[in-house]
Amino acid sequence: MKFDLIKKDEKSKARAGIVTTDHGVIETPIFMPVGTVASVKGVHQRELKDDINPDIILGNTYHLYLRPQTDILEKAGGLHKFMNWDRNILTDSGGYQVYSLSSNRKIKEEGVKFKSHIDGSYHFFSPENVMEIQRTIGADIIMAFDECTPYPCDYRYAKRSMHMTHRWLDRCVDHLGKVPAKYGYEQTLFPIVQGSTYKDLRQQSAEYIANVGAEGNAIGGLSVGEPAEEMYAMTEVVTAILPEDKPRYLMGVGTPVNILENIALGIDMFDCVMPTRNARNGMLFTANGIINIKNKKWEADFSPIDSMGHTFVDLEYSKAYLRHLFAANEYLGKQIATIHNLGFYLWLVREARRQILAGTFREWKDKMVIQLAQRL
Numbered sequence: 495m496k497f498d499l500i501k502k503d504e505k506s507k508a509r510a511g512i513v514t515t516d517h518g519v520i521e522t523p524i525f526m527p528v529g530t531v532a533s534v535k536g537v538h539q540r541e542l543k544d545d546i547n548p549d550i551i552l553g554n555t556y557h558l559y560l561r562p563q564t565d566i567l568e569k570a571g572g573l574h575k576f577m578n579w580d581r582n583i584l585t586d587s588g589g590y591q592v593y594s595l596s597s598n599r600k601i602k603e604e605g606v607k608f609k610s611h612i613d614g615s616y617h618f619f620s621p622e623n624v625m626e627i628q629r630t631i632g633a634d635i636i637m638a639f640d641e642c643t644p645y646p647c648d649y650r651y652a653k654r655s656m657h658m659t660h661r662w663l664d665r666c667v668d669h670l671g672k673v674p675a676k677y678g679y680e681q682t683l684f685p686i687v688q689g690s691t692y693k694d695l696r697q698q699s700a701e702y703i704a705n706v707g708a709e710g711n712a713i714g715g716l717s718v719g720e721p722a723e724e725m726y727a728m729t730e731v732v733t734a735i736l737p738e739d740k741p742r743y744l745m746g747v748g749t750p751v752n753i754l755e756n757i758a759l760g761i762d763m764f765d766c767v768m769p770t771r772n773a774r775n776g777m778l779f780t781a782n783g784i785i786n787i788k789n790k791k792w793e794a795d796f797s798p799i800d801s802m803g804h805t806f807v808d809l810e811y812s813k814a815y816l817r818h819l820f821a822a823n824e825y826l827g828k829q830i831a832t833i834h835n836l837g838f839y840l841w842l843v844r845e846a847r848r849q850i851l852a853g854t855f856r857e858w859k860d861k862m863v864i865q866l867a868q869r870l
């Protein structure tokens with residue numbers, strides 16, 4: 495994998511770049527649709543390509559390990575072939591899901607014992623076997639096995655958790671070197687910065703991760719319930735230390751406003767379930783603010799879903815029709831809303847990139863964050 499830094503903004507830390515892997519280029523800043531269990535919920539791969547056109551989507555080690563399980567994925571020749579997606583894929587390591595999804599997990603130095611949220615069976619993740627699982631899944635970018643430090647937590651816990659994540663990172667790097675890629679294309683490991691919301695721990699963790707010299711670096715332990723101002727403060731501390739010539743991935747972020755503010759702080763890659771999860775609940779993101787399509791006010795509004803027309807659904811269907819589909823609990827409603835929200839998120843990061851290249855990002859961003867926060 496390589497990263498070309500195309501332009502640095504003069505009035506913020508925003509950057510425009512290009513990541514190149516064996517499955518194509520990724521123009522940054524980028525938003526990565528979440529396809530946790532080998533599907534971006536409710537959207538065909540063809541619709542993704544034709545209408546939303548992300549250079550990269552996410553998969554998840556925890557989920558894919560439990561279902562369809564690694565032997566099936568190996569027989570398929572890896573996740574790309576299994577789901578018929580020939581562009582980039584990034585898999586999270588399970589370092590978050592094993593805490594957020596499974597009950598009674600036990601964290602020890604060796605690794606994490608956890609109970610499957612599907613059938614209650616017991617499993618064990620370690621830095622070593624998670625590297626092997628991600629080799630079998632075959633994502634282009636894979637994440638180190640870390641502990642996503644819970645929020646809030648006291649300084650002592652955050653410090654111990656951070657150091658364990660660093661020791662686990664060393665084991666990931668060491669073991670990955672012993673397990674060759676399986677499908678003939680390169681896979682790149684991203685280490686993950688932790689340190690909770692403690693500035694000195696974030697600095698220590700950013701230094702440790704920067705010293706690994708990886709091709710890209712991730713920031714974890716945020717978007718876990720902390721106030722946005724804390725998220726921004728920690729991002730600022732960490733991006734001041736992470737190498738400029740490598741992409742920075744802020745995990746699990748976020749709302750449109752979070753994304754623009756973090757682009758301004760030097761982040762290049764984002765993922766979040768918000769556009770897809772909230773779509774299924776009728777929440778539409780637009781450049782002029784948020785629409786709750788279930789609201790009665792849209793009942794006889796036959797105007798297009800979004801006149802900016804980021805995707806075909808925006809102009810082909812009316813607000814009144816989409817509201818009706820949600821009221822009738824029709825599948826199509828969730829599908830339309832998902833395509834709209836993902837189309838909007840991809841438009842947002844691409845417009846940010848255009849503004850960075852034009853040198854007008856700062857003024858545009860300051861205007862947009864006000865517009866985006868409106869309730870329509």
Ligand SMILES: CO[C@@H]1O[C@H](CNc2nc3cc4c(=O)[nH]c(N)nc4cc3[nH]2)[C@@H](O)[C@H]1O
Pocket residue numbers: 586587588589590591637638640641642643686713714715716717718745746747748766767768
């Ligand atoms: C704002 O949306 C809510 O918040 C979650 C996203 N927030 C988030 N923070 C993360 C941190 C980490 C981390 O430290 N390590 C690893 N390996 N993966 C991570 C994944 C993360 N996702 C969504 O699931 C949603 O519930």
